[in-house]
Amino acid sequence: MPDRAVLSLLFVGILAACAGCTLTFGDLHPGGNGSANGCGFTTHALVTRVTDGDTFSVRYPDGSDDTVRILGIDTPETDDAGNSKDVFPGIPDPSFLTSWGKRASSFSRDLLLGEDVILSGDCRAGTRDRYGRLLAYVTSKGTDAGSLLLREGYARVYTGEDFSRKEEYLALQQDARERGVGLWNPARVPGEAGNGPVRIAYVQYDAPGDDRENLNGEYVSLVAEERTDLAGWTLCEGDGALYRFPSLTLEAGDSLVIHTGSGVPGGGDLYWNQTIPLLGNSADSVVLKDPAGKSVSSYTWG
Numbered sequence: 353m354p355d356r357a358v359l360s361l362l363f364v365g366i367l368a369a370c371a372g373c374t375l376t377f378g379d380l381h382p383g384g385n386g387s388a389n390g391c392g393f394t395t396h397a398l399v400t401r402v403t404d405g406d407t408f409s410v411r412y413p414d415g416s417d418d419t420v421r422i423l424g425i426d427t428p429e430t431d432d433a434g435n436s437k438d439v440f441p442g443i444p445d446p447s448f449l450t451s452w453g454k455r456a457s458s459f460s461r462d463l464l465l466g467e468d469v470i471l472s473g474d475c476r477a478g479t480r481d482r483y484g485r486l487l488a489y490v491t492s493k494g495t496d497a498g499s500l501l502l503r504e505g506y507a508r509v510y511t512g513e514d515f516s517r518k519e520e521y522l523a524l525q526q527d528a529r530e531r532g533v534g535l536w537n538p539a540r541v542p543g544e545a546g547n548g549p550v551r552i553a554y555v556q557y558d559a560p561g562d563d564r565e566n567l568n569g570e571y572v573s574l575v576a577e578e579r580t581d582l583a584g585w586t587l588c589e590g591d592g593a594l595y596r597f598p599s600l601t602l603e604a605g606d607s608l609v610i611h612t613g614s615g616v617p618g619g620g621d622l623y624w625n626q627t628i629p630l631l632g633n634s635a636d637s638v639v640l641k642d643p644a645g646k647s648v649s650s651y652t653w654g
């Protein structure tokens with residue numbers, strides 16, 4: 353058994369290894385049961401649940417669970433009340449941000465759920481946020497999740513934090529804004545929304561990457577203002593392509609996304625089943641019509 357002096361030296365050694373960090377006994381084991389150690393930890397974990405675009409749950413190899421927030425980024429919230437017009441520069445519409453928050457959640461779910469990821473700490477940022485969530489860079493399938501979310505326009509840099517990759521992340525955000533990808537596309541200008549029970553919230557007409565290889569990256573997002581059965585409703589693209597809705601009831605506040613390509617309907621997603629890109633990148637429009645053929649909402653760009 354080591355005596356008291358040896359134990360003291362060991363503790364001093366731990367403190368020296370984490371010089372510059374704010375260290376508490378809780379920080380020594382931020383993942384629980386020693387799953388992640390110290391502010392500069394690196395550990396593997398299985399993603400068991402994705403809460404939203406930047407937050408998810410994990411299980412460590414020792415069986416303990418934790419909640420992780422991707423360090424350095426912020427995706428929109430998934431409800432209007434959580435989205436402030438002052439958070440994302442130049443985007444004052446909470447409903448627009450809410451729609452993108454849901455898209456970011458779906459993107460992160462596809463990227464992370466069920467994956468063995470690498471979590472890495474950063475002593476400049478600390479170990480946990482004020483809600484007790486582990487702050488970590490996340491590597492999934494060989495890709496830095498934070499960088500990818502910024503590059504594709506699903507997130508902003510969380511400038512309130514200090515972290516080592518801040519300049520790199522700010523450069524990615526600036527590039528996404530200049531390219532007008534994701535939520536940063538300034539050309540999305542909705543037309544007359546109308547006073548109907550369902551409205552077009554936004555249109556992703558320029559899919560990330562090659563439109564021809566990412567048909568489902570083109571989509572139209574709807575939001576219900578009141579309970580509505582969409583049987584008999586149609587969505588018409590400017591060149592005449594027509595989508596007929598199935599019998600589907602939306603409750604007030606529900607959102608629905610109609611993708612250009614093919615897929616299995618469900619979970620708030622429908623598919624136009626087109627084989628080539630449908631929505632014009634430079635200029636086009638979509639019009640939502642009720643069963644009587646009346647225009648209820650429209651969206652025009654370019």
